[in-house]
Amino acid sequence: MTTYAHDPAASTLLACWPTGDGAVAARVARVPRGLDPVRARRAAKALTTLSAHLWAAYAERAVHEIGALQLPEAVRHPNQPVGDLLRVMEDGCAETAHLLGRIVADAPGRAFREAVVAEVRTEIGAVLDADDGVLRGRCAQAVAHLRRDAPAEQVRLAHSLLHDDPLGPPAIVTDVEPAAAAVALLGWLRASATVVSARVGHAVPDVVALAEAIGHEDLPVVRHALCGPGGVADDELVTDLLEEAALARLGWFVLCPQRSGPAAGPEGHRAFSTVLDPLDPASCLLDGLVRGLHGCFRVWLDDVAGGSGLPAAALRERYAEQVRREIRAGR
Incomplete structure (x- = not known):
């Protein structure tokens, strides 16, 4: 406002x-x-x-x-x-x-x-x-201002911006509605992780761990998006993340029975918290996904830079084209 x-x-x-x-x-x-x-x-x-x-x-x-x-x-x-x-x-x-x-x-x-x-x-x-x-x-x-749905034209605009720069251009957070930008970013993040996984010979969760180690940073949004339960459409995942953050802002907690884990209580209940900032979930989600794009690139660059002899700009474009090919292959 x-x-x-x-x-x-x-x-x-x-x-x-x-x-x-x-x-x-x-x-x-x-x-x-x-x-x-x-x-x-x-x-x-x-x-x-x-x-x-x-x-x-x-x-x-x-x-x-x-x-x-x-x-x-x-x-x-x-x-x-x-x-x-x-x-x-x-x-x-x-x-x-x-x-x-x-x-x-x-x-x-x-x-x-x-x-x-x-x-x-x-x-x-x-x-x-x-x-x-x-x-x-x-x-x-x-x-x-968050809208629950992601208009198709806004998603297409976000994909167009990411095609021009698969590492996340600034316009992705200034010219596109947040939910639509997040849906498109998720697709490009998955493609980036797939490209890097094939390059380094490690599974996607290991790629995320390598990105965190190389960048000396925590990537909770990326871990949730790439290492969580599969079978969830990108638009549903975005909606779930944003709704979790909205509930957290209101002081609600999601309790899931029949789950176990390090945070499980004596009766097998486990409390889940949002990976987003409840006070600013849209910016937190977009920032987390863009950081994931850059994290994947750092892992790829760490693997190829030493023996390539190419300047940084050429390596960036080479990586970008590989991600674009992965996106085209997945459509």
């Missing part, structure tokens, strides 16, 4: 939104000198809450329900108290728009209110464009 703040030194409202590789900020409006700073902060808070509602609708594929035309009008003409009575809207998004309108209604002049109304329209437009698959400008923050 877009987060808003009041800068009292510059007397402005600022907007800041995330992208796949950092955050972007922009000035929204100049705050009138006569407006109480407390009201300016409340306006920023209401704008932030409204943005949260809008992007929640995007994540839930309910953008058609947000009232794109009614919300700006609610800010311009909010429900006002009549005596001791105030009409409160049942819809949280609409009520936030009316609250925002009541906050800015007392601002001196019209410029501030109109700038806030224009900002609401801009944020709604970004959500609508993102819902249509546009992930540029302010719409780029869509990559920070």
